[in-house]
Amino acid sequence: MAFTNHCDVFGSLHEAGINRVVRHIMLQRPSLFNYGTRLFAQQPGLLCEKIEAHPEVEDRGNPILTVENPLPVPGTNGLYGFDFCVQIVKLEIDFHPGNVFALPPELNPPLQPQRLALRLTVCAAIVCPDDRGLEDIVKDLETRDRDDQRKDDEDGPRLPPTPLPRGKPACFCIDVFGVAQVTFDGPSGSERVCIKLVGLEIVDVRPDGLETSLECFLATTLRLAVLPRAKIPLDFLTLELGKYGSLALTPTPISADVPHNPAIEDDQLAVRLDLTVAP
Amino acid sequence: MKARVNTCAVQQSCLQSSALGVLGSIAHPVGRPGEYSGRVMHGKSQVAEFSLHAGPDVDATQVTIDLARIAGSPLVGQPYKAHKYSVNSDGYLMLFVSEGLGGFWVQLSSQGTYRSRVVFDSRRLKSGDLFIATLIRPGTHQAKMPRAVAAIRVRAPEASDKAFQPPPPAGMTCTKTGFVPKRLEVYATQGIVFGFETTSRVQIDLTKPAPARSAKSRRSARWRGRPDIRR
Amino acid sequence: MNHMTVAASEQSFQAVFNHLRDGFHETASGGGDFGPFSASYDVGVRLEGGTIDLQNNNTVLLSELDIVYDPLILRLGIDIPEICVGGFCIIPSPFGCILRAPRICIFSADPDIQIDLDLSGLIESEISGTFSIDTRYFVDPGRPAGMSDHDAQDADVPNKWQLFLNPGWLDIDLIDIADTVGNILDAAIDSAIDGLLGWLPGWVRSLIRAILGPIVALVRAILDIADDIQEWLANLLGISLGLFNTVVTLVADYFASRYPFLEFEDPIQVLDPGVNLIAVKVPIRDLDVLVTDDEMVVTANVGA
Numbered sequence: 133m134a135f136t137n138h139c140d141v142f143g144s145l146h147e148a149g150i151n152r153v154v155r156h157i158m159l160q161r162p163s164l165f166n167y168g169t170r171l172f173a174q175q176p177g178l179l180c181e182k183i184e185a186h187p188e189v190e191d192r193g194n195p196i197l198t199v200e201n202p203l204p205v206p207g208t209n210g211l212y213g214f215d216f217c218v219q220i221v222k223l224e225i226d227f228h229p230g231n232v233f234a235l236p237p238e239l240n241p242p243l244q245p246q247r248l249a250l251r252l253t254v255c256a257a258i259v260c261p262d263d264r265g266l267e268d269i270v271k272d273l274e275t276r277d278r279d280d281q282r283k284d285d286e287d288g289p290r291l292p293p294t295p296l297p298r299g300k301p302a303c304f305c306i307d308v309f310g311v312a313q314v315t316f317d318g319p320s321g322s323e324r325v326c327i328k329l330v331g332l333e334i335v336d337v338r339p340d341g342l343e344t345s346l347e348c349f350l351a352t353t354l355r356l357a358v359l360p361r362a363k364i365p366l367d368f369l370t371l372e373l374g375k376y377g378s379l380a381l382t383p384t385p386i387s388a389d390v391p392h393n394p395a396i397e398d399d400q401l402a403v404r405l406d407l408t409v410a411p
Numbered sequence: 412m413k414a415r416v417n418t419c420a421v422q423q424s425c426l427q428s429s430a431l432g433v434l435g436s437i438a439h440p441v442g443r444p445g446e447y448s449g450r451v452m453h454g455k456s457q458v459a460e461f462s463l464h465a466g467p468d469v470d471a472t473q474v475t476i477d478l479a480r481i482a483g484s485p486l487v488g489q490p491y492k493a494h495k496y497s498v499n500s501d502g503y504l505m506l507f508v509s510e511g512l513g514g515f516w517v518q519l520s521s522q523g524t525y526r527s528r529v530v531f532d533s534r535r536l537k538s539g540d541l542f543i544a545t546l547i548r549p550g551t552h553q554a555k556m557p558r559a560v561a562a563i564r565v566r567a568p569e570a571s572d573k574a575f576q577p578p579p580p581a582g583m584t585c586t587k588t589g590f591v592p593k594r595l596e597v598y599a600t601q602g603i604v605f606g607f608e609t610t611s612r613v614q615i616d617l618t619k620p621a622p623a624r625s626a627k628s629r630r631s632a633r634w635r636g637r638p639d640i641r642r
Numbered sequence: 643m644n645h646m647t648v649a650a651s652e653q654s655f656q657a658v659f660n661h662l663r664d665g666f667h668e669t670a671s672g673g674g675d676f677g678p679f680s681a682s683y684d685v686g687v688r689l690e691g692g693t694i695d696l697q698n699n700n701t702v703l704l705s706e707l708d709i710v711y712d713p714l715i716l717r718l719g720i721d722i723p724e725i726c727v728g729g730f731c732i733i734p735s736p737f738g739c740i741l742r743a744p745r746i747c748i749f750s751a752d753p754d755i756q757i758d759l760d761l762s763g764l765i766e767s768e769i770s771g772t773f774s775i776d777t778r779y780f781v782d783p784g785r786p787a788g789m790s791d792h793d794a795q796d797a798d799v800p801n802k803w804q805l806f807l808n809p810g811w812l813d814i815d816l817i818d819i820a821d822t823v824g825n826i827l828d829a830a831i832d833s834a835i836d837g838l839l840g841w842l843p844g845w846v847r848s849l850i851r852a853i854l855g856p857i858v859a860l861v862r863a864i865l866d867i868a869d870d871i872q873e874w875l876a877n878l879l880g881i882s883l884g885l886f887n888t889v890v891t892l893v894a895d896y897f898a899s900r901y902p903f904l905e906f907e908d909p910i911q912v913l914d915p916g917v918n919l920i921a922v923k924v925p926i927r928d929l930d931v932l933v934t935d936d937e938m939v940v941t942a943n944v945g946a
Contacts, residue, residue, distance in 0.1 A: 134936035144646065421748060433746060541741075
């Protein structure tokens with residue numbers, strides 16, 4: 133059966149290929165997978181895992197991690213915060229039928245049709261302050277409490293939290309599994325394939341509430357920060373066939389012949405496109 | 412692309428046997444074997460000379476000399492004859508002018524043992540000599556000899572499907588009593604051969620040019636389409 | 643198993659081909675000397691139409707690609723015979739002419755008259771042929787050794803994968819020459835003669851035309867045109883001047899080596915650049931193409 137039986141242009145990417153693509157994105161856009169406070173940007177040796185980056189990233193002065201504000205210490209009214217880092221150090225994709233890695237029971241294996249599985253290794257750390265530094269901060273906070281409370285209440289904190297005095301980062305790494313589906317996204321003629329997270333599971337964290345909270349944290353980070361910036365353009369999936377020939381390619385509508393588009397099947401992501409001849 | 416026109420031929424309105432120009436030529440029968448020398452004159456000046464050998468052993472029945480061409484030779488004026496010609500002693504010396512203003516006349520002298528003798532002067536044509544005129548301008552021309560005239564009407568060729576071929580030359584004789592016939596009608600480019608029964612000279616003048624007709628040719632070719640040409 | 647598979651239906655391939663075809667606009671010129679006349683041409687060629695048929699033997703069949711000659715100027719240089727008078731026999735004899743009048747030439751054209759024929763749109767021809775698909779990896783000669791891929795992209799000298807249509811055989815068929823070409827030649831001849839003679843006095847023009855005879859017939863004789871001007875023109879353009887071979891060569895060269903029908907940079911871009919962020923580019927390896935009855939299939943691997 134021809135690839136283009138029900139469409140004009142067909143493009144597919146095997147899971148072995150997409151994992152190579154992921155590897156290239158991690159090397160050339162490390163700030164998409166590494167987050168931390170300015171301390172870690174200035175001293176990357178403190179990171180949990182050394183960031184491997186393409187030489188061009190350094191040559192052109194690209195950031196190797198995304199700088200975030202310190203995590204506020206509750207009760208300090210946002211005045212002080214923890215230095216931290218979060219790193220996705222490994223990301224693997226497995227298209228249906230899942231045969232690269234097994235899903236945890238919480239994600240209801242086996243991998244369902246039209247789904248892809250994600251396996252991530254996430255490392256993170258907060259920098260715990262040393263005791264002497266904390267004592268100075270306590271005195272400072274007491275002073276602020278008498279004089280500045282009403283002012284802070286009216287105006288709110290205006291500056292990012294000041295990082296707590298330096299301590300040591302306490303790194304940990306966890307394995308995370310996820311299940312996602314793919315859809316088209318974007319204006320007509322400029323569609324991209326985007327990955328939408330369906331479920332996330334961290335293995336063996338107790339108590340359950342902590343696990344659920346961490347899963348929420350990671351899933352939200354993936355949904356808001358990582359996945360929207362990692363959409364796959366159709367030009368890539370079609371090796372720019374439409375671009376060079378000035379073809380107007382749009383996704384083939386769903387029908388009985390094309391029940392899923394984009395589709396995940398046979399260990400690959402496939403897109404089917406129709407040709408609209410430009411005037 | 413450049414068109415070359417023999418302007419003297421086109422513009423010529425007077426032909427004279429005594430001062431040869433384009434479109435006029437003179438044929439003189441040599442008559443006797445021997446060695447001859449010729450002087451080419453333009454007005455009172457000699458502009459060329461030649462030698463002529465006439466003998467029964469020479470095959471050529473005609474020697475043709477372009478007076479305009481030899482008059483331009485750098486050898487003019489040299490004491491030794493540089494232009495040499497040969498003709499059968501029963502043949503003809505043909506003198507003509509291919510281009511230029513003309514006005515040439517020629518004397519031919521026989522070279523005797525002790526002296527030379529003028530045997531031919533193109534200014535006075537005698538019995539046996541021929542003056543050949545080719546008139547190209549349509550209209551009415553007048554032929555003149557001393558004390559006689561004749562009218563020559565030159566007709567323009569008719570436009571036709573074929574290229575124009577002039578008829579054979581017409582003839583006119585210069586007699587003691589004048590031209591015979593006194594009227595002649597020819598086509599442009601058709602030759603007229605004047606014979607002489609008396610010593611004379613001939614001059615032909617254009618007296619009334621004919622009005623020009625339309626210059627466009629009649630289209631006679633039609634192209635028919637042929638479908639289905641395939642290599 | 644290849645990492646990437648891209649397939650284009652016959653209709654898509656036709657659309658890509660049409661785009662390529664529409665970009666074709668070439669010019670050529672040529673000429674030759676054929677004795678009594680010379681001929682030369684200037685031609686601009688465009689392409690229209692053409693049907694693509696993908697074949698199971700890994701080839702692409704092209705049918706009925708129209709050649710549009712826009713413009714096609716044919717220049718004929720013709721030696722008009724000298725017009726001379728005289729030369730007739732004065733004293734004939736059974737053994738030949740004893741005395742002949744000299745021949746005096748009164749008109750000649752040096753070197754030729756030139757007739758320009760505008761044949762634009764009057765000639766129809768078609769090209770058919772088969773193509774195989776050629777895969778090439780292009781390294782821009784302007785790219786310095788050791789230049790990074792991102793720098794090469796910025797300097798517009800990236801490496802590229804290119805797919806070309808490589809002709810196996812090409813055949814050009816002359817379909818038709820319009821009937822009006824005869825009248826066009828006719829009018830051009832008259833115009834050329836008028837230009838040549840127009841400055842002369844009227845009686846001279848009349849005389850020359852009469853002596854030459856019907857100019858068109860004369861020129862036809864010089865050009866060796868018999869009854870069928872279309873066949874004559876076809877032979878002149880095709881065989882004598884090699885116009886059609888030239889056109890075939892232009893078309894073949896255009897598709898085979900000048901303009902690929904598919905081209906993309908290597909490495910290929912996956913993510914666009916951002917503020918202080920380089921583009922993310924992925925190397926493509928092992929590009930291969932297969933043509934079947936239904937589609938063209940391109941396979942490749944993502945490089946490590």
